[in-house]
Amino acid sequence: MPSNRSLDALVAAARMYYEEGRSQRDVARALGLSESAVSRTLAAARDAGVVRIVIHDPRLLVDRVPRLEARLEETFGLSGAWVGTGASDLGPTEIVARLGAQLFSDRLWSMRRVGLSWGSTISRLVEVIEAQPPSPDLELLPLVGGSSELDTAPSGTTSLYTLAQKLGVRARRIDAPAITESPETCAAILRESTVRSALDLAATADTAWAGIGSVGVPGGSSERLLAAMRLSADEVAQVRAENPAGDFCGRFFDDEGKPLVGPTSTRVIGIDFDALRAVPTVVGLAGGTGKARGVLAALRTGVIDIAVLDAELADEVLRRHAATSRATARVR
The missing domain is CATH 1.10.10 (Arc Repressor Mutant, subunit A)
Structure with a gap:
């Protein structure tokens, strides 16, 4: 300095x-x-970071906000932050998808094994990514199982195969559902060698892309995930006691970013937080201020390396973090 x-x-x-x-x-x-x-x-x-140069391509309809990007990087120790704003007719998910597509295009040359989760943000991201010449060295890996109720497409693997077609590359698969209705079923599936091999392969990704879910958002991925688990009354009470804030790749965490170990952790066929931490670059995407709680908690997990957010959401996340930091300081 x-x-x-x-x-x-x-x-x-x-x-x-x-x-x-x-x-x-x-x-x-x-x-x-x-x-x-x-x-x-x-x-x-x-x-020294006094000057930050941003290249704006007017065809992309989204502008980056360096001021918020710098604050997110400094506050949460991120290696990168992409924060965007766009025309009034662009919703937050659309802004994030277009911004994520820019990031994907910028990093395409350096990625060899790309892990992809499911969800509406990831689905839209894949839709706006432009087709590219075939990349023979690139491989696409699912981070979670398929046939999920959480994906807006007919199958949780659809986004993965759509992206594979656009890039002219191979896509792997996990021959298992993303969510099971009981811990026993989940444990049995995880004993299958093909499923274990697929999850081990997912852990070798050099870049993972996943949407960030937030509990309490009506119709959001976290709420649909909890519904798909068919939790019993006792399990629902246990989950409420753990006070989940959001999910990432189907794995729930509380407001401090601590992964939950109760009923929600025993019904997901997918990569876990330990494996995600070993991935060199993890990209988390979210749009809309309604996801502020989940995004703030997700950034506190330490799993995410690059955050892709719309400007209003980024501003709200920083505001909430500052408020909780002041409250904690007063208690001490």
């Missing part, structure tokens, strides 16, 4: 050049520097 005096010089040069539109010669005269020194100062300003 540069000293305060150095930062003052970087900020002054950056404001003159980028905000006021002065030439490097004018900046040099104003600051008493040589033109070559101004060039180095502007480069240092970018390296």
Whole structure:
């Protein structure tokens, strides 16, 4: 981190050049520097994060919000944050899907094994990703089982195969449902060698993409997930006592980001939090302020490396985090 005096010089040069539109010669005269020194100062300003350059392609209809991205990265220790805003006729899920498609395109060259979850956000993400020339080194892996009630498509694996067709690559599968109605059924399925092999393979993904669910959102993935589990009255009481905030890849967590170990953890055929933490890059996507509770808790799990959110949701998540931090500080 540069000293305060150095930062003052970087900020002054950056404001003159980028905000006021002065030439490097004018900046040099104003600051008493040589033109070559101004060039180095502007480069240092970018390296120090004083200047963040955003490329806007008007065809994509979504603008990024660097101010919120920087705050999310700093607050939650993320390696990246993509926060978008768009025209008034674009809903938050559409903004997030288009922003996620940009991120996917940017990283396509570096990805070899891509893990994909289910849900409406992932489904829309896949729809807006543009077809690409075949990538023979790329492989698509499901992070959870298929035939899920949680997917808006007829099958939980549909998004995976749709993306595979667009990219001209191979898609693996998990020959099992994503959700079972009893722990016994789940345990029996997990004993199948083909299912275990598929989940072991999912854990080798270099990049995982999944939507973030939030408890309490009517018709949302977390609520549909709980309904699909067919919990007994005693199990419902146990889950309520654990106070779930949201889910990620079907795995629930509380407001502090701690994974739940009760009934909800024994009915999901899919990758777990330990395996997710071993994936080099985990991308979590969510849109709409109604998901703020689940997203805040998900960011506290430490599982997510890159968050893709709409601007209003990002702002609400940061506001809630600040409020809980102040409340905790007062208690102490």
